[in-house]
Amino acid sequence: MPVKARDRLLATAEELFYAEGIRAVGIERILAESGVGRASLYRHFPSKDDLVVAVLEARDRRWRSWLAERVEALGGHPLAVFDALAERFAHNDFRGCAFINTMIESADPDSPAHRVAAAHKERVVDYLEQLLTAAEVTEPALQARQFALLMDGAIVTALRERTPTPAARARRLAETLLTADDPAP
């Protein structure tokens, strides 16, 4: 057990929160499955909410760097984000977007968890805008939001249908978007 208690807590909490939901997972479960003592948890995180925020912030960083890495590896084209999504949808432990799930579960928009989740999505939109600007697309800011809408639609649909195909379908939609708006009026 070379890993520190704090890291084990974050890893266990992230796994359980993603798989079953934040509200559905009690402190007891996290303590049992991580092997961390009760006092140690509250020494690192004053409350469950603080643990939730820490988990989401870590996941935000990891998820976005993963996306950038995959897009890079697939050629750097904006459409590659949908190929990256398809990879994630294929995992059988896929359970949608942790940040969408958090915004839905933590209904209050002013709650810390909700804010962190919303901030993540904005950062993703910013990244998409960078990609689209680099690809010399017209109106990259607007197109980035269209891409984000397609990504979230694909994620929710994949969660519902339990297949990776929505990624390919969203990609086709994004293609028609780019080709249709290329010759601007």
Added chain:
Amino acid sequence: MPVKARDRLLATAEELFYAEGIRAVGIERILAESGVGRASLYRHFPSKDDLVVAVLEARDRRWRSWLAERVEALGGHPLAVFDALAERFAHNDFRGCAFINTMIESADPDSPAHRVAAAHKERVVDYLEQLLTAAEVTEPALQARQFALLMDGAIVTALRERTPTPAARARRLAETLLTADDPAP
């Protein structure tokens, strides 16, 4: 108090579940805000899960008949579904799609609530296919799933951005979809 206890329970539970989430709302809250006695609740619904299912089934019927009515009133064109969505997004008590929220909150795909929510989405896809078939679109079955993806994407985005604009943006995406695939190879 002309309304029966059962109806008041369904109405109160639906409102609270939608606004704050199923898990976040306890039986106590529903009893207090509906003015129904404890025994009466368990006489009509053996458990909270049964109440949840009954609420979702009622909402499914009402939501789909509302959509059909709005689309009819807006001319019957498939794209009208996005105009209907825009109306819903404008309400300040909009909190996304109750069925998406339920599938996320009730993570287990085999749970009764999750199944009812998934069944609702399938019925919406069926309705979209009818609309697209009537509009003589090529491959209506596939296009219906594309429309559903765009609807869910718009709903999640509207929840995130807290504006009705994602409906218009999803509609534009659907338009390019229809015009691009009209002249099939």
Added chain:
DNA sequence: CAAAAACGGTACCGATCAGTACCGTCTGCG
């Protein structure tokens, strides 16, 4: 009109929730 069903209110159940306090032990570092 009277029997029956539906009703609202209250007390209670065991289980679980997040969080606190204190314990003895282990470990890394000066």
Added chain:
DNA sequence: CGCAGACGGTACTGATCGGTACCGTTTTTG
């Protein structure tokens, strides 16, 4: 080597969870 901080384990708190049992009253209905 010694000690300070990090650690795991246990016992406990008050609050709340879903659910049961029983109360007397109101409303419906045959």
